[in-house]
Amino acid sequence: MNAVLLVGRILFAFIFITSGITHFAKLEAMTGYAKYKKLPAAKFGVLISGLFFLLGGVYIAIGLWVDLGALLLAITLILAAVIFHNFWKETDATAKQNEMIAFNKNIALAGAALILFALIAFGSLTEFGPSVGSLNFFDF
Template identity: 50%
Template sequence: MDIVFLVGRVLLAAIFLLSAIGHFTQADGMAQYAEAKGVPAAKAGVIGSGVIALLAAISLIFGIWTDVGALLLVVFLIPVSLMMHAFWKVEEPQAKQGEQINFNKNLALIGAALILFYVVNQGQDIPAGLTDPLFGRW
């Protein structure tokens, strides 16, 4: 069953790794989009959120302080969801639906990250992890 946990961690991390790459390789375009959504200091926000996503992905993929990586996902997803996918501000029905789908997806990812945080802090070895959790069992 260890392989299932590892595959799940890698799959969860994959979207954030790809997102981080996009944040760095398409920073100008993403900053313009974020600015249009009303994000203050959009370029810094794009780069900063890219760093958070990258650190989270590396943590989950390699099992380095997996609990910290899970919390970094939450730190990444909450402001992104509220600022970039504010469907309640959108008038056009199709655009509103797209934003709501992305917002709901992010809620599910926040839930997955919180479950991962909980599971890795239960005092068991993390399957295929390089380190123990930073916070340990509470």
């Protein structure tokens, strides 16, 4: 079971680690896209989302504070879905379909991250190692 969880964590985290790195490596291009989508403080938004993706992915991959990493990812993914992939505003059929696919991908990944957060923060999966939830930061 532990090997499966390790492989699953790494596979899930990989897309976020690479995305976080891309946010920094292609900062100007991503800032231009954020400005096109009318994001206020576009460069700051790109930096913060890149940091959240990178930290969230690394936390999940290495098994340290997986709940916090999953929460960072879920927040960023939901905001990105609503702000950047608002398919309901598109009039071109192809653009609308592409934005809907990206929106659905982000929402599905956010759902998976929230499931991971809940399982760890509330003690259902302790195989991941230390978590913020075990420190009672998320004790509801």
